[in-house]
Amino acid sequence: MxxxxxxxxxxxxxxxxIFSIFPAAWMVIxxxxxxxDLYNVxxxxxKYNLAPTLHNISFLFTGTHYPIFLWNSxxxxxxxxxxTLLLSLPAAYSLSRLxxxxxxxxxxxxxxxxxxxxxxxxxPLYQIVTFLKTANTDWSLVLVYPTIxxxxxxxxxxxxxxxxxxxxxxxxxxxxxxxWQTFLRVALPLSLPGIATCVVFAFALSLSxxxxxxxxxxxxxxxxxxxxxxxxxIRGDIYYWQSLMAAAAIVAIPLAVAYGLLFDRLxxxxxxxxxxxxxx
Amino acid sequence: xxxxxxxxxxxxxxxxxxxxxxxxxxxxxYIAALVGLPxxxxxxxxxSSATIGNPGIHHFVGLANFASVLHESAFPLxxxxxxxxxxxxxxxxxxxxxxxxELLARDFRGKWxxxxxxxxxxxxxxxxxxxxxxxxxxxxFSPIDWILRQIHLLGPGTIWGPANHLYYYGREWLGLGSxxxxxxxxxxxxxxxxxxxxxxxxxxxxxxxxxxxxxxFFRVLFRITVPALLPILVVAAMFTALLVFxxxxxxxxxxxxxxGYATQLLPYWAYLKGIEGGALSEGxxxxxxxxxxLLAVALLALRMVYRAESR
Numbered sequence: 030m031x032x033x034x035x036x037x038x039x040x041x042x043x044x045x046x047i048f049s050i051f052p053a054a055w056m057v058i059x060x061x062x063x064x065x066d067l068y069n070v071x072x073x074x075x076k077y078n079l080a081p082t083l084h085n086i087s088f089l090f091t092g093t094h095y096p097i098f099l100w101n102s103x104x105x106x107x108x109x110x111x112x113t114l115l116l117s118l119p120a121a122y123s124l125s126r127l128x129x130x131x132x133x134x135x136x137x138x139x140x141x142x143x144x145x146x147x148x149x150x151x152x153p154l155y156q157i158v159t160f161l162k163t164a165n166t167d168w169s170l171v172l173v174y175p176t177i178x179x180x181x182x183x184x185x186x187x188x189x190x191x192x193x194x195x196x197x198x199x200x201x202x203x204x205x206x207x208x209w210q211t212f213l214r215v216a217l218p219l220s221l222p223g224i225a226t227c228v229v230f231a232f233a234l235s236l237s238x239x240x241x242x243x244x245x246x247x248x249x250x251x252x253x254x255x256x257x258x259x260x261x262x263i264r265g266d267i268y269y270w271q272s273l274m275a276a277a278a279i280v281a282i283p284l285a286v287a288y289g290l291l292f293d294r295l296x297x298x299x300x301x302x303x304x305x306x307x308x309x
Numbered sequence: 310x311x312x313x314x315x316x317x318x319x320x321x322x323x324x325x326x327x328x329x330x331x332x333x334x335x336x337x338x339y340i341a342a343l344v345g346l347p348x349x350x351x352x353x354x355x356x357s358s359a360t361i362g363n364p365g366i367h368h369f370v371g372l373a374n375f376a377s378v379l380h381e382s383a384f385p386l387x388x389x390x391x392x393x394x395x396x397x398x399x400x401x402x403x404x405x406x407x408x409x410x411e412l413l414a415r416d417f418r419g420k421w422x423x424x425x426x427x428x429x430x431x432x433x434x435x436x437x438x439x440x441x442x443x444x445x446x447x448x449x450f451s452p453i454d455w456i457l458r459q460i461h462l463l464g465p466g467t468i469w470g471p472a473n474h475l476y477y478y479g480r481e482w483l484g485l486g487s488x489x490x491x492x493x494x495x496x497x498x499x500x501x502x503x504x505x506x507x508x509x510x511x512x513x514x515x516x517x518x519x520x521x522x523x524x525x526f527f528r529v530l531f532r533i534t535v536p537a538l539l540p541i542l543v544v545a546a547m548f549t550a551l552l553v554f555x556x557x558x559x560x561x562x563x564x565x566x567x568x569g570y571a572t573q574l575l576p577y578w579a580y581l582k583g584i585e586g587g588a589l590s591e592g593x594x595x596x597x598x599x600x601x602x603l604l605a606v607a608l609l610a611l612r613m614v615y616r617a618e619s620r
Contacts, residue, residue, distance in 0.1 A: 038415070038417075041408070042412050045405075045409050045427060049426055049429055049430055049498075050429055052430075052438075052442060052445045052494065053429055053433075055441075055444070055445055056441050059444065067450065068450065070449065073455070074450065074452040116336040117336060119332035120337070123328075123330075126329075127326065127328060127329025128333065141607060142340060142344055143551075144603055144607050145348065145600075145603075146551060146555025146576070146603070147555065148555050148556070148576035148579060148580070149351060149555070149596045149599055150344065150348065150351065150596075151580075152354060152579070152583045153346075153347035153348075153350035156350065156364055156589075157347060157350070159364070173343065176339075176343045179339060180340065183336060208325055212332075233431075233432075237433075239436040240580070244580075254434060255435070255436045258436070258437060259437075259440055259562060263440075268444075270444055273440055273444070274440075274441070277433060277437035280433070281432050281437065284433075285425055285432040288425075288428045288431065288432050289424045289426075289428045289429075292424040292502070295502050296502050296505045296506045297506070298506075299502060300506045300509070
């Protein structure tokens with residue numbers, strides 16, 4: 030019975046893992062294939078019928094704007110993370126400690142803001158971005174991405190602050206710290222796990238946006254990975270499949286490792302959320 | 310402890326409220342300017358006759374945009390498809406996430422490695438995930454078609470034959486099914502993480518007691534785990550529903566709404582009308598059709614959470 034359970038456990042885990050990585054495995058196999066090997070229906074697609082090649086990857090870095098897309102995505106992501114933390118950390122702390130009962134109850138109101146999807150806002154935002162003369166530049170994305178990240182991170186941090194014991198902060202206040210100093214020196218260091226979760230989420234959300242990047246930015250040099258790769262490597266009817274797959278794998282695999290190692294922390298990030306309200 | 314709290318309240322007094330407002334203000338102003346204002350603009354746009362060439366909102370046409378959008382043959386299809394895709398993704402994702410979190414709630418050897426494998430789809434930006442699946446389900450070179458041919462389910466003289474390919478994105482239901490599969494694939498890691506957060510906060514002694522009482526695996530699952538998970542499942546459902554219903558990336562890269570309008574979804578149709586077609590006002594009107602549905606789902610979900618909590 031115990032053995033049966035173990036087999037069932039590993040079988041189920043294996044199936045989930047296969048479901049998860051099968052498309053990505055196909056992606057990696059494709060990246061190294063030669064054209065004559067790939068575009069032959071009679072070939073076994075899972076093995077190299079001709080010698081694997083690095084040509085597609087070198088084409089990606091020398092023949093396309095991919096390095097620029099990577100850089101754009103990276104620095105936009107970093108700026109968005111910084112803006113998000115600057116806006117949502119004080120807001121979440123204020124809601125959880127300073128503005129009274131209604132602040133503590135406002136978690137769901139913030140969540141409702143997050144529920145308004147980009148597809149509802151992108152047309153008027155396009156007009157605003159044009160009006161501010163930032164259309165077609167990266168700054169339009171830096172300006173707009175926090176609309177996605179700020180409500181989400183505020184909500185996440187609100188739960189985190191609410192679950193933090195108040196005693197330490199009260200001790201600091203009695204010792205003569207001002208509220209602001211208490212926030213900086215006591216509350217922020219204690220909330221590092223929550224902040225880490227926010228950094229990961231904010232970066233992930235800004236990286237994976239497609240709609241704003243595709244609508245606001247049309248010049249190739251300012252595009253992000255999300256919007257740039259599909260437009261640059263799909264030219265009319267011509268698909269550069271191997272390079273497309275390599276472009277996706279190069280972004281996805283390092284991120285998957287990073288997220289995977291943060292897995293338990295991400296789980297904790299959600300633990301103080303509505304289910305936690307019930308417990309507390 | 311009560312005395313110290315009282316002392317703090319008196320000592321800091323009014324400044325707390327002021328500081329609180331100051332700390333809240335930047336986020337509130339930002340949200341008002343870039344979520345609140347655009348939302349109002351979206352409503353104004355949908356009542357105007359603005360186009361990309363002439364984007365000013367001076368000329369109001371009342372509900373004409375809504376009326377003209379409602380009369381298009383694409384509308385009922387896009388609405389139907391959006392609802393079907395969201396509902397199907399939601400159900401499959403929640404069932405799989407519950408099962409997966411049941412596995413990951415245990416401690417086992419090399420867990421970190423499995424966590425990396427399982428989180429991978431979510432690490433991929435949506436558009437690249439869609440490109441990945443576009444190639445995986447290619448009309449000619451899909452490796453899944455190849456596997457199906459090897460096990461004689463596809464090809465001349467087989468049950469799914471006689472064609473050698475399934476043409477996933479070229480058929481109505483197969484196209485919708487593919488969109489659901491992609492969405493389940495990319496959202497399962499997030500849903501699992503959320504459910505797992507709820508799963509690991511269920512006290513362990515409940516499970517130990519159940520085992521002592523001789524309850525089997527499935528009995529424990531349906532009698533203890535799932536009821537205890539209900540509030541967090543609602544949260545996971547809200548996330549999944551929002552991310553699927555509001556997404557246009559997957560359909561924009563894979564089926565592009567075709568064949569005809571058979572796999573069209575509301576957000577992508579709004580994009581085609583508003584940006585590609587230049588009719589900003591009609592695009593805004595289509596996008597606004599999504600709002601009441603989202604609001605209804607959110608309110609329903611919130612009521613369920615509160616009911617579960619007050620139990």
